[in-house]
Amino acid sequence: MANDRIEKQIELNAPVSRVWRALTDYREFGEWFRVKLDGPFAPGQVSRGQVTYPGYEHLKWEAVVQKMEPEQLFSFTWHPYAVEPKIDYSQETPTLVEFRLKKTTSGTLLLLTESGFDKIPSDRRLEAFRMNDGGWTEQMKNIENHVAQAS
Amino acid sequence: MSHKRRSSLAAKRQPRAPLFAALGDETRLSLVAKLCGGQPYSISQLTEGSKLTRQAITKHLQVLERVGIVHSAHTGRESRFEFVPEPIEEIKKYLDLVSEQWDQALTRLKSFVEG
Numbered sequence: 001m002a003n004d005r006i007e008k009q010i011e012l013n014a015p016v017s018r019v020w021r022a023l024t025d026y027r028e029f030g031e032w033f034r035v036k037l038d039g040p041f042a043p044g045q046v047s048r049g050q051v052t053y054p055g056y057e058h059l060k061w062e063a064v065v066q067k068m069e070p071e072q073l074f075s076f077t078w079h080p081y082a083v084e085p086k087i088d089y090s091q092e093t094p095t096l097v098e099f100r101l102k103k104t105t106s107g108t109l110l111l112l113t114e115s116g117f118d119k120i121p122s123d124r125r126l127e128a129f130r131m132n133d134g135g136w137t138e139q140m141k142n143i144e145n146h147v148a149q150a151s
Numbered sequence: 152m153s154h155k156r157r158s159s160l161a162a163k164r165q166p167r168a169p170l171f172a173a174l175g176d177e178t179r180l181s182l183v184a185k186l187c188g189g190q191p192y193s194i195s196q197l198t199e200g201s202k203l204t205r206q207a208i209t210k211h212l213q214v215l216e217r218v219g220i221v222h223s224a225h226t227g228r229e230s231r232f233e234f235v236p237e238p239i240e241e242i243k244k245y246l247d248l249v250s251e252q253w254d255q256a257l258t259r260l261k262s263f264v265e266g
Contacts, residue, residue: 006250010257014264022264032263033256080249112253
């Protein structure tokens with residue numbers, strides 16, 4: 001996995017229009033995402049709500065809707081899993097969540113990307129770091145072995 | 152997701168921003184690249200072949216030391232610096248946890264639209 005993004009894809013056995021509605025209708029989104037939203041999503045607007053995930057009902061949900069290109073792209077920025085009520089996450093650079101939909105023979109291919117976990121100006125720098133795997137991989141194995149033996 | 156997992160996610164997300172920032176510099180990245188072989192280096196060894204002065208290298212090492220990925224030990228008059236891998240492993244664990252949350256959310260979405 002890259003250090004600055006998460007990418008997922010899932011095949012959904014439902015038409016694109018159905019998936020689009022589940023993503024962008026705020027009540028439907030809230031059903032599966034487990035959040036009670038105050039109102040409909042609109043590009044450029046802040047979306048607020050209350051988490052309904054059992055045990056986390058005290059948490060507020062907040063995101064800024066970026067793009068809504070019907071049946072193609074829905075995106076928002078947020079602070080991922082801001083689960084500590086005492087921490088002010090607003091000073092952190094938010095991550096970008098993008099849902100892309102593609103029609104398939106059996107339904108819909110949904111591609112999810114969450115990016116921006118690093119604050120490094122250029123991805124290339126982190127890439128360079130990751131690519132330097134020789135000693136690093138070895139070192140990680142040593143640590144793993146060490147931890148395994150110690151426990 | 153379990154309660155325990157979610158709490159550990161909260162704990163994991165704290166230290167990563169300063170660490171990313173510390174790594175966001177070519178010189179520091181190259182120092183880490185050198186050190187991550189596992190062998191300790193003195194400042195003189197780290198300055199060799201670099202255009203930077205000892206003082207500049209020392210400053211960069213201090214930044215890395217503050218975020219905990221470099222550790223220094225004094226041997227005689229000289230400090231030797233070594234790599235501490237755990238904080239970087241923490242970033243990976245954090246992303247693994249966020250990734251798992253998405254897996255669960257997408258599974259719920261799947262049952263929701265297919266149901």
